[in-house]
Amino acid sequence: MDKGKFATKAVHSGQHPDPSTGAVSVPIYASSTFVFQNAEQGAARFAGKETGYIYSRLGNPTVRALEESIAALEGAEDARASASGMAAISTAAMAICKSSDHILAGDALYGGTHKVFTDILKGYGVGCTLVDTSDLAAVEKAIKPNTKLIYIETPSNPLMKLTDMKAIAKIAKAHGITTVADNTFMSPYLQRPIEHGVDVVVHSITKSLSGHSDVVGGAIVGTKAFLKAMDPMYKNMGATLGPFEAWLTLRGIKTLHVRMQRQTESAEKIAKWLEDHPKVEWVKYPGLKSHPQHTLAKRQMDGFGSMMSFEVKGGVEAGRKVMNNVKLCGLAVSLGAVETLICHPPTMTHAVVPKEDRIKAGISDGLVRFSVGIEDIDDIIADLDQALAKA
Numbered sequence: 067m068d069k070g071k072f073a074t075k076a077v078h079s080g081q082h083p084d085p086s087t088g089a090v091s092v093p094i095y096a097s098s099t100f101v102f103q104n105a106e107q108g109a110a111r112f113a114g115k116e117t118g119y120i121y122s123r124l125g126n127p128t129v130r131a132l133e134e135s136i137a138a139l140e141g142a143e144d145a146r147a148s149a150s151g152m153a154a155i156s157t158a159a160m161a162i163c164k165s166s167d168h169i170l171a172g173d174a175l176y177g178g179t180h181k182v183f184t185d186i187l188k189g190y191g192v193g194c195t196l197v198d199t200s201d202l203a204a205v206e207k208a209i210k211p212n213t214k215l216i217y218i219e220t221p222s223n224p225l226m227k228l229t230d231m232k233a234i235a236k237i238a239k240a241h242g243i244t245t246v247a248d249n250t251f252m253s254p255y256l257q258r259p260i261e262h263g264v265d266v267v268v269h270s271i272t273k274s275l276s277g278h279s280d281v282v283g284g285a286i287v288g289t290k291a292f293l294k295a296m297d298p299m300y301k302n303m304g305a306t307l308g309p310f311e312a313w314l315t316l317r318g319i320k321t322l323h324v325r326m327q328r329q330t331e332s333a334e335k336i337a338k339w340l341e342d343h344p345k346v347e348w349v350k351y352p353g354l355k356s357h358p359q360h361t362l363a364k365r366q367m368d369g370f371g372s373m374m375s376f377e378v379k380g381g382v383e384a385g386r387k388v389m390n391n392v393k394l395c396g397l398a399v400s401l402g403a404v405e406t407l408i409c410h411p412p413t414m415t416h417a418v419v420p421k422e423d424r425i426k427a428g429i430s431d432g433l434v435r436f437s438v439g440i441e442d443i444d445d446i447i448a449d450l451d452q453a454l455a456k457a
């Protein structure tokens with residue numbers, strides 16, 4: 067996509083001046099309910115015969131602006147904002163799968179998603195098979211007659227393994243299966259799964275979209291028909307986002323392209339620097355020529371992103387020393403924001419994933435995940451350098 071056009075959408079899509087006051091910034095409509103002009107109007111709104119707001123769990127003007135913004139950035143018909151990324155993922159999955167249906171999902175899932183798919187939904191009769199979705203033959207083979215959902219994270223967290231979205235969408239379509247992609251890692255600035263044939267995109271807007279580590283929220287993006295079919299689940303299970311979080315995210319999105327451009331630029335340089343460092347065993351970053359799917363990365367992404375993982379020579383102990391000695395980089399989970407963060411997936415983000423599944427997926431005990439922020443790159447490298455010297 068033309069990045070100039072993307073930049074304009076990031077600043078303006080959904081974010082129209084307030085019609086009643088002319089306010090440039092979308093107001094925070096902190097109102098749980100909305101007054102009807104008369105009983106007939108209230109009835110017409112509930113019947114869906116007239117558009118307009120009723121009650122904020124069902125729709126709110128600030129939240130609506132965010133939904134329009136995210137839909138425009140993903141190149142989708144529409145979107146729904148939710149209280150968290152996990153609310154988005156579980157709502158989408160529960161709208162697609164009913165009792166006795168089956169989910170086919172990547173084997174290196176986000177920890178919360180792993181829990182919902184392999185444990186919680188099992189209690190409601192939904193089966194799940196985890197498979198390496200970068201292996202197309204394995205995906206084909208794992209499809210069952212009752213498979214309703216193929217769920218992918220590309221690049222995967224934290225191994226940065228890519229899934230060929232076009233190929234997966236083609237396989238899914240041939241079997242009448244809905245494809246859902248978690249696009250949290252890349253953000254729509256770097257990757258738009260719908261352009262590759264994926265049906266539904268889910269986001270943790272907690273990460274790059276809000277971008278300032280001050281929001282927990284999510285989004286479900288897709289066709290109007292899909293979202294309409296999902297609405298009873300979304301509205302009645304109560305996954306709705308609040309207007310203040312929506313506003314913070316709208317504010318963050320205005321600089322998404324600027325932040326992601328800088329973060330990606332710095333990440334590329336840091337990944338190369340780490341790869342050449344004598345204390346580093348390996349680095350996984352799609353922008354490195356050593357990444358086995360570098361060519362696919364160039365084909366389906368507009369940039370290589372701000373995320374990488376690496377292993378310090380000396381395994382768990384050495385990795386722990388690096389994490390305990392960084393001064394500028396924050397030792398915290400979450401990612402994609404302006405602050406550089408470092409974390410240990412095996413004991414943190416993926417602690418809920420059984421060790422057996424984790425090791426099978428390649429998430430070794432010594433793996434460190436790194437999210438590059440917008441600080442001065444020389445300062446980030448200097449911080450890593452002094453921490454690696456102590457490992």
Ligand SMILES: *Cc1c(COP(=O)(O)O)cnc(C)c1O
Nearest residue numbers: 150151152176248250270272283
């Ligand atoms: C953080 C994250 C989630 C969960 O989002 P929450 O906002 O914490 O609920 C899901 N998927 C990925 C890839 C994430 O990074």
